[in-house]
Amino acid sequence: MDEELVTLASLAATTVVKAAAGDLWGRAKELAGRVLRRPGAEGEIEPIRAELVAAGESGDKEVGLRVAQELTERFQQALLADRAVVEVLLRELAALRETAGTTVTMTVNGDPATVVQANQLTGLVINHAPRPSTG
Structure with a gap:
């Protein structure tokens, strides 16, 4: 088997496993469904999330490794069966990486302030009264 396909399948499996605990699960499940390309594939992936979440709560790291290996094998089979799946997976x-973006955590203490956090802003105007001098 091509080393690139093995690496790609492994990356996809790891992405699905990591997404199980977060907000990207829906997208990861869709990814798995598109790669496996058969009716009901997304439904087959859903129980994996419950298993991974339960394992995370109990601290069982072996489950994540096992699930990633099982998914890697399934994705490898799909990639070998249809090379067009490679483009879909890429x-x-x-x-998914674009959706994941970057997490920024800010803490604002002290003076009242206006804080804006956004991906893209156009024409933003913030009006506020000047601060009284404390001198």
Whole structure:
């Protein structure tokens, strides 16, 4: 088997496993469904999330490793069966990475302030009264 396909399948499986605990699960499940390309594939992936979440709560790291290996094997089979799936998988992984973005945590203490956190702003105007001098 091509080393690139093994790496790609492993990356996809790891992405699905990591997404199980977060907000990207829906996208990861769609990715798995598109790669496996058969009716009901997304439904087959859903129980994996419950298993991974339960394992995370109990601290069982072996479950994540086992599930990632099982998914890697399933994805490898899909990639070998249809090379067109490679392009689908590459697009889906890129979209998932773009969706994941970056997490920024800010804490504002002290003076009242206006804080804006956004991906893209156009024409933002913030009006506020000047602060009284404390001198």
